């Protein structure tokens with residue numbers, strides 16, 4: 001992260017989610033508790049930021065005056081209209097933002113989730129810009145960004161060689177230029193779990209879980225003892241190559257499934273990973289490439305969601321839908 005000024009950094013990091021950590025609150029379950037119950041659960045656990053994937057009116061109402069900030073996503077299906085039709089962006093803001101502010105504190109708006117690489121990628125930059133214009137027109141001051149998937153990165157090892165895939169460069173470049181010009185962060189979903197699960201031969205489990213006792217990867221002068229830092233630094237390196245050396249990264253998702261993949265996706269691994277990554281980012285040590293720059297991080301996810309694809313995707317929750325803990329986590 002960046003050149004942007006310390007003022008900017010302090011404003012967005014310290015001002016929000018007290019400790020710079022939050023949780024993803026997905027709604028793809030037919031057995032989830034009502035939003036007001038969920039908000040009480042979040043407050044009881046000292047979780048001060050949630051990310052939602054669509055502007056659900058019931059969730060937004062429940063967040064009002066709750067003391068919990070929200071990272072508010074647009075549906076991916078809305079990106080094309082948001083990009084092509086400024087009136088649609090104005091309507092989106094009038095429907096999904098204006099009725100709720102200032103009782104709801106919106107930390108960022110994310111134009112889509114994980115669409116860079118894919119047919120909707122071309123609409124992200126335009127959607128961000130039209131939303132930004134619409135928010136400004138209503139005097140609402142909220143950074144607009146998008147959440148990128150790590151799959152958009154082609155090369156990630158060693159971290160300093162990090163680069164976007166050729167297919168992603170065309171879409172990410174104007175997004176980065178706009179975010180840099182506004183000093184808004186980029187959101188990124190970073191899963192050491194998926195990296196490990198795809199290559200258990202070459203990647204050490206303790207490195208993926210964040211429990212290695214010393215450096216595992218040496219990259220020039222930089223030493224890596226955990227895969228999370230290595231992945232974030234590969235993103236920083238990739239962003240540097242598309243005009244974003246000053247861009248701040250917010251990790252919009254990270255987590256580890258507790259079931260659905262043999263002895264890799266098990267409760268002890270999930271519990272160790274999530275607690276380690278929280279402790280790591282709360283210590284605000286940054287990464288080897290950006291020492292001392294805290295990484296605001298949002299855990300995925302609050303609940304196991306039974307309407308997601310079977311397997312690990314249904315098992316990222318820290319809680320069962322009945323609000324019993326899958327495993328204990330300290331926020």
Ligand SMILES: *[C@@H]1O[C@H](CO)[C@@H](O)[C@H](O)[C@H]1NC(C)=O
Nearest residue numbers: 098134135136137138139140
């Ligand atoms: C936004 O603020 C400006 C300057 O204070 C004011 O003139 C304008 O009416 C405001 N617009 C809205 C939509 O509140």
Ligand SMILES: *[C@@H]1O[C@H](CO)[C@@H](O)[C@H](O)[C@H]1NC(C)=O
Nearest residue numbers: 319320321322323324325326
């Ligand atoms: C909550 O759900 C989990 C998973 O189905 C189950 O194991 C647990 O017993 C339930 N807890 C309560 C209090 O019902």
